[in-house]
Every structure is written in structure tokens, then in C-alpha cells.
Amino acid sequence: MSLDTFTQMTLTGVNLGLMYALIAIGLTLIFGIMRIIQYAHGELFMLGAYVLYYWFAVLKWPYWLGIIASAVIIFILGVGLQVLLFRPLHGKNILYSLAVSMGLIFIISSGGLIGFGTVVRGIPSIVTGGVFILGAFFTYERMVISLFSAVLIAALWFFLQRTTLGIAMRAVSEDPEVSSLQGVNTQRIHWIAFGLGSALAAVAGCLMGTLMSIVPTMGFMATMKAFMIVIMGGLGSVVGALIGGFIIGFIDSFLTTIISADVAYIMGFMAIFVILVFKPAGLFGQQWE
Amino acid sequence: MNEKTKLATISWSLVLILALLLPVFCNYDKYILHTGISIAFNIALATSMWLIWTLGFVSFAHAGFMGIGAYTSALLFTRLGWPLWVNMWLAAGMAAMIALIISVPLMRTRAVYFFMASWAIGEVIKRIFAYYREFFGGWDGIFDILPPKLSIFGLKIDFASRIAYYYLALVFCTLIVYAIYRINRSRTGMIYWSIHEGETLAQHVGINILKHKVIAFTVACFFAGLTGALYAHYHTYINPKTFDIWQSEFSLVHIIVGGLNTVAGPILGALILTIVDELLRPTGYYRVIFFGIIVILTVLFMPGGLETIPDKVRSLVNRFRNNRKEAPADAVTYHR
Numbered sequence: 001m002s003l004d005t006f007t008q009m010t011l012t013g014v015n016l017g018l019m020y021a022l023i024a025i026g027l028t029l030i031f032g033i034m035r036i037i038q039y040a041h042g043e044l045f046m047l048g049a050y051v052l053y054y055w056f057a058v059l060k061w062p063y064w065l066g067i068i069a070s071a072v073i074i075f076i077l078g079v080g081l082q083v084l085l086f087r088p089l090h091g092k093n094i095l096y097s098l099a100v101s102m103g104l105i106f107i108i109s110s111g112g113l114i115g116f117g118t119v120v121r122g123i124p125s126i127v128t129g130g131v132f133i134l135g136a137f138f139t140y141e142r143m144v145i146s147l148f149s150a151v152l153i154a155a156l157w158f159f160l161q162r163t164t165l166g167i168a169m170r171a172v173s174e175d176p177e178v179s180s181l182q183g184v185n186t187q188r189i190h191w192i193a194f195g196l197g198s199a200l201a202a203v204a205g206c207l208m209g210t211l212m213s214i215v216p217t218m219g220f221m222a223t224m225k226a227f228m229i230v231i232m233g234g235l236g237s238v239v240g241a242l243i244g245g246f247i248i249g250f251i252d253s254f255l256t257t258i259i260s261a262d263v264a265y266i267m268g269f270m271a272i273f274v275i276l277v278f279k280p281a282g283l284f285g286q287q288w289e
Numbered sequence: 290m291n292e293k294t295k296l297a298t299i300s301w302s303l304v305l306i307l308a309l310l311l312p313v314f315c316n317y318d319k320y321i322l323h324t325g326i327s328i329a330f331n332i333a334l335a336t337s338m339w340l341i342w343t344l345g346f347v348s349f350a351h352a353g354f355m356g357i358g359a360y361t362s363a364l365l366f367t368r369l370g371w372p373l374w375v376n377m378w379l380a381a382g383m384a385a386m387i388a389l390i391i392s393v394p395l396m397r398t399r400a401v402y403f404f405m406a407s408w409a410i411g412e413v414i415k416r417i418f419a420y421y422r423e424f425f426g427g428w429d430g431i432f433d434i435l436p437p438k439l440s441i442f443g444l445k446i447d448f449a450s451r452i453a454y455y456y457l458a459l460v461f462c463t464l465i466v467y468a469i470y471r472i473n474r475s476r477t478g479m480i481y482w483s484i485h486e487g488e489t490l491a492q493h494v495g496i497n498i499l500k501h502k503v504i505a506f507t508v509a510c511f512f513a514g515l516t517g518a519l520y521a522h523y524h525t526y527i528n529p530k531t532f533d534i535w536q537s538e539f540s541l542v543h544i545i546v547g548g549l550n551t552v553a554g555p556i557l558g559a560l561i562l563t564i565v566d567e568l569l570r571p572t573g574y575y576r577v578i579f580f581g582i583i584v585i586l587t588v589l590f591m592p593g594g595l596e597t598i599p600d601k602v603r604s605l606v607n608r609f610r611n612n613r614k615e616a617p618a619d620a621v622t623y624h625r
Binding site: 031037085088089094095096098099100102103104105106107109110111113114224227228231235260262263265266269270272273276277280281282 | 347402405406412413575580589592
């Protein structure tokens, strides 16, 4: 393996890892705080990408505003879903939230096939051109998108560590009862976390939609990646999601280039299985009862 | 309670008799018989998945183990020419053996982590079938898995006919359901439910939970493998996509809509939803949307599933009889 292939795979790995981490952090927020299975996370990712598609490619409105619009719309949708469907299930067996979100997958992905059509679409690039780094070609588009994801993750990290709302969210994820005794309105934290997680998925959908193509059925791939990463890193752990995102991103990038996509999948799932067997609560996770 | 059991026995016998007479009623219609066979497979899969649920788990690897059964039987038939009668036991045994090996590390994980780990197993099984092209046929799958022939007492039955295969599927579906019913009614079944209700408490009264989890998982996968073998020889063609997570998800939907507390749940769910599914087939994508709406409505408004309907009706009747003099005799219970 030559150096330029290696650099290329590393750069792609970092790029993929950051975007996977965005999806996964959204999911891990919902998981850790509400303690439900949100299996339809990838469907919100898909809807986010379509919002940007209609905003930017069809209506020709500005790109970056489109990402914000997508985040806001999916935030509202997420809050609506939380209030209508997931709030009554909080504290019940996770099977029920699994079933409801499975129903949502059926509805949203088939509704997407009807509403958006089965055609593969693409969001046009905003920046063109690229640069050679150590013999590997890296487009400016990927660079901008990686940078944007990294800044977003850093901002989220700051939000969770430094702001009152962020600290309240971490407190609810740590111990719901004690934090509500301290005067945290857990109901409010629940819908904010759900909306925020969904909005992160939507942003990731926009970025990934720009780099790749979009179809109404792409949501399940995102759900799968997000679950792999979140479980690997441990539920409710943002650091775990970031590290898990990089692990899966690198496995995907390297193994798909060297061997094949099927092997990348098999190894990804094997990695999760092995991690779960030796650390049954993920790398950094909380143990649920 | 005794009267209730008697009523249940009578109604299930009626269902079985109706199923036996179905070919006569539908005038040997091939499409209806095909639906009947699909229902039998779905019931067998959902019921065996429910057996794992009695310990408090949902295994998303279940369709994968059905796939192991199907591929074992298909390969034995296409490579060695062995008949289904031998293959299906080997297929079930293979699924059980792999389940036994995998379940020991798998059972270390709990709740959501178990869900993900079993999903990973199902996905790895599917991808392995897809990756090894020479041996498993890759994404194209395996063709020409012919249905068996049988000759007993000078009588020759060719199972390529829908009616014969319908009875074959019905017999095995009934056997699987009956076996699981007996397991659930036995002392072992009580132990399973005690693990479901409280693992720590079960451990404290001296139950070896790891042993029971492993055995239940293995038994359920044995039945899934058996179903898979029958499935392969009926459809004569299998590919990895048949056994992916969607198949497990549909079984889970059957269980949830049917009900989680008794063996009647998965049977009712698989029976009714397969029929509804077939009726809605002409509507295309709207069928899936409708499916999703059914699941969400069931969870939000009837968390006990279809199986609680008789109890609800009974309590309504009682209230009517007592003419509101006293509270309804038996309230609807969601927990066993």
C-alpha cells in the first residue's frame, strides 16, 4: 500500500468519522436523556437532507441558510414526535419505543418514496476544486464539510459543558430523579434533547447529502451506523460517540478500499460484538436496568 | 379461570379445524393457499421469537437463524441431493448449534445492548451469506431448491403441489406452537417469566439465569432453523436479503400487535397482520404506511395487543350482567 492511498483513506476516514459522529451524538443525546430507543433517527437524517435539497437545488435559496432551515424544521418535527409519541412511553419497556419508532420508519420512508419519488438525487456542490495533500486528492468541499462538522461538535461540547441548559441535560442523563429534585424541569429537557438530537441528524443529512447522493431509503443506513457507533461508545456518552464515529469511519474507509464493502460491514459488526462482550455497556456507557 | 381455559381450548381447536378445512373452503385456490403457507411460516417465526421474549429479550438475529436453517437445507439439497426430511433436522440442528456457541458471550449484554448485539449477529450472518459467492451464492442466492416427494403406504405425495405443502407447513407450525406452549406452561416457562420480571431476584432464589437464557435462545433458534428449511423448500429460491433485519422486525410487529403475554399473541398477530398485508398489497407503498400506523396505534392505545380483547369483552359483559352493582369481576391485566 502506497503512501498516497494511505493518506487518501485516512482523510476519507476522518471525513466520514466526523459525519457519523454528528448523527451518533444526536442519537446518544436522545438515548441518554430519555432512555428510549429512537430507531427512526435515520429517517430524520433523510428528511433533513431533503429539506436542503428542496431549499438549495429546487428553490435556489442560499446553501448555509438551508442547513439552518433544515435543522430548525427537523427540530420542530422532532419535538412534535417526542410530545405526541415518545412522551407517553417514557419509563416503559424499551420494546414499546422500539415498536413506535419502527412504525415511524415504515411511515416516513414509504411516505418519502411516495412524496419525493424513487429517483436518486444530489445536492449541488457549493465549493469546487481541491488540493493534493501528501499525494492524496482532497476536495475543498470535503474540507469545508469536515471543518463545519468539527466546529459543530466542538460547539455542542461547549454547550454541554459550560451552559446551564447543557449541564441540566447532563444531569438528567446522569440521574433523572436527583436532577428533578434540584429543580430541573425534566419534561422540558426531554423535548429539547429530542429536538436537538434530531436537528443534529438533519445537519448530518445535509452534509452527507452534499457529498453523496440522496434517496428516500437512505435513512436506514444512517440508523444502522448511528446505532453501531452509539452502542460501541456507550449510551449517553458524547465522547464515546465521537470515538465510535472515528472507529466506524476508519473501518469503512480502509476496508472498503482494500477489500470490499461487505467485509467492512462484517468487520464493523464484529468489532461491536467483541466490544460488547468484553465491555457490556460500551466503551464509556451507562448501564441500564 | 377453569372456564376460561376450556373456552380457550375450544376456540383454538376451532381455529385448527378451520385451518385444516381451509383448502376445501377456498376451493383449492392457489393464492389463498399461498397466503396460508405464509401465515404458517410467520406464526412459527413469531412464536419462536416470543419464546426469547418470555425471558425479557428481543432478538433481532432471529431471521438470521432462520437463514442459517434455510441455507443449510438448501446447500444439502443442491450439493448432496439429500431430501428435506433429513435436511430440516440438520438445518434446525445447525441453527441451534450456532445459536448455542454465540449465545454464551451474547448473554453477557443486557437491554439495549442485547438488542444491538443481536442485530449485529443477524447482520453478520446475512453479510457472510452475501460475501462468500462460491459457497453461498452471494447476493444472487441459491436456486432450484425443489420441494420433497414422499411415498408411504403406496401413496405418492408430491409436495410441489400447494395443497400438500400447505398441510406440511400447517403440521410443523402446529408442532412448533404446541411445543412452545408446553414449554411456557411448564416449570421451565415459569422460570423464564421469573427472569423476565426480575433477573436479580431470580438469581437470588437460585436460578442459573445464564443457563436458562442460553437454552431458551438455542431452542428458539432451533425452531427458527426448522422454519427456514421449510421456507427454502417452499419458495425454491433464497437470497440473503430474505433473512435481513426486516424479517425480524416484521415478526416483532406481529408479536407486539398480537400481544406479549401469552402464546396467543404472536399467533393472532401473525395471522391477522399477514392477511391484512395481503389485502393491502395492491396499494403499494401505502401498505407499509398503514402497517406503521397500526403498530403505533396499537402501542399507544392497546399496549396489551389483540390478545387482551377477549378479556375486555368479558369484563364488559360482566359489567352489563351485574348492572353496575359492583366493579367488573376481572380487570384487564397487562402482566402475566
